[in-house]
Amino acid sequence: MATHHARRLPAAAAAVLLLVLLAGGSAADDASSDDDAGVPPSPGCSNKFQLLTNYIAIAQRGECAFTAKAKIAQTGGAVGLLVINDNEELYKMVCSDNDTSINVTIPVVMIPQSAGKKMKGLLDQGARLEVQLYSPNRPVVDLSACFLWIMAIGTIVCASLWTEFVACEQVDERYNQLARKDGPNSGTTNREDKEIFEISAKGAIVFILVASVFLLLLFYFMSSWFVWLLIVLFCIGGIEGICLMITVLQMARLPNIRVASALLSAAFVYDVFWVFISPLIFHESVMIAVARGDNSGEAIPMLLRIPRFFDPWGGYDMIGFGDIIFPGLLVAFSYRFDRASKRGLFNGYFLWLTVGYAVGLFLTYLALFLMDGHGQPALLYLVPCTLDKEQLEFKEHKKR
Incomplete structure (x- = not known):
């Protein structure tokens, strides 16, 4: 002091x-x-x-x-x-x-x-x-970071379990090798399939490229009117944003672990590049500048923000939607796979991937503290803690 x-x-x-x-x-x-x-x-x-x-x-x-x-x-x-x-x-x-x-x-x-x-x-x-x-000294951990940690994990778990509690109990035909295409539930399954967008490896790469272009547009052209336009278009805040992410995780699904590896690996490179490498080209971190709204004074409405409760300097703790959706696609996939293969909670993938996501998010906030508040690419910690865990589990089951 x-x-x-x-x-x-x-x-x-x-x-x-x-x-x-x-x-x-x-x-x-x-x-x-x-x-x-x-x-x-x-x-x-x-x-x-x-x-x-x-x-x-x-x-x-x-x-x-x-x-x-x-x-x-x-x-x-x-x-x-x-x-x-x-x-x-x-x-x-x-x-x-x-x-x-x-x-x-x-x-x-x-x-x-x-x-x-x-x-x-x-x-x-x-x-x-x-x-x-x-x-005044800032607290080591503010209560807002704990709330964001719980909200992010809760969103992924809720999206994964949504069909278990809301929809009728049906096993996805893609994972049930014994299901008959002419069975009594085939009509319902077909109707569900029409509402589901299955991600391909090519689509995952194209999405990352489009996201990079959109990020550059925000970096160069974002102003107050542009932020208000985004707010009108997205109309999302805290609760609305969580509901939107749950909907996305229900509609977009990974078909297999190969596509998951391609998507999360590309997202990993995307996050690291725009946070750590972009300052070498644009003289500042494009991702951090867009997230904080440096050019407009307003943050974009594509992240969860909670004001710091006990920080005398004020400010917000935040997490981007992508840091929840990308790993969430893998966690939701693991839950569907466990149900289709009739695996229990402890010998399946879902529980341990959820724990891996929680650990990765904890490491993100730890790095944020150790780096004295410098923005961190969350996927740098989340992808290894989820995708690597999934790969190790798959290899272990293959050995058995």
């Missing part, structure tokens, strides 16, 4: 504190984006300043880059800088591409407009202010 106490300011220093720093500059040079345009001239970006040794400086947002404000305050001897926003929201202060080499060592904190007005009023009255900068 880092704290810092500023010196108590004499009344005569109040005007210096507010007016000495950061005047002038050009709005076009501000790294904070175009919404700084139109801000009236205020203490801003001039290099003409008085020394503020051991004081914390205050500056109004606007006129020049945040890094320029911080650099001038630091040059003047200030031990910190408070930037007063022009509204009640707290803007995300960033560096431009050319500012990353600037050596700024003092803390820079943005405060809401109302807090800035209150501080200015007190200083105008000659009050003495003491500022404490506090950086």
Whole structure:
């Protein structure tokens, strides 16, 4: 926990504190984006300043880059800088591409407009202010991550068991070698088959390629209106998203383990490439930028998000639909296979693949913690924990 106490300011220093720093500059040079345009001239970006040794400086947002404000305050001897926003929201202060080499060592904190007005009023009255900068520690594990873990596993299990509790008990003819095509249930089975989309190996590869193209479109063209368009098109949130994934896992089915291997292997490469390798080409992670909505300020409605309950910094924990659907297809396939081959809970595949998925998701959150919050490709951990487990089980049964 880092704290810092500023010196108590004499009344005569109040005007210096507010007016000495950061005047002038050009709005076009501000790294904070175009919404700084139109801000009236205020203490801003001039290099003409008085020394503020051991004081914390205050500056109004606007006129020049945040890094320029911080650099001038630091040059003047200030031990910190408070930037007063022009509204009640707290803007995300960033560096431009050319500012990353600037050596700024003092803390820079943005405060809401109302807090800035209150501080200015007190200083105008000659009050003495003491500022404490506090950086709270984040919890190791937030309750929201536990909820997401349970929701993801529950979605896969529910989708796998759905027909067991909702539909009539019928064994899929594809897995029942003894079923007669002219039996009494053949008509019902045919009607069910019409509602099921069976994934092929070729279709799996094409889907990954289309998903990559769509991800690039979101990366380059996603804006606020585009996000709202997606929201209208998908109309999904938390509960709706879970229902949608259950429906997808019911309608799309894997025919065999070979197609499952092709689909999950391609999804594995897709996830790793767009998270870890894409920064080498696009200078930032395309997957993370799209998931967070960096270009629009809104996250896409194709993931489950839960706000962090006990994190003083706020934010969300999230998991993409693909991280549930891709492994879920394999888990649902294993359940149908167990039913068709009349395997029990402990000597079949379904239970152990579900456990493997739970372990893989746990490893994902563990890696997220060890990497200090840097986005992780969940399929990097989920695919080995599910597909490899399935392959080992199949080899073991073949030996028997």
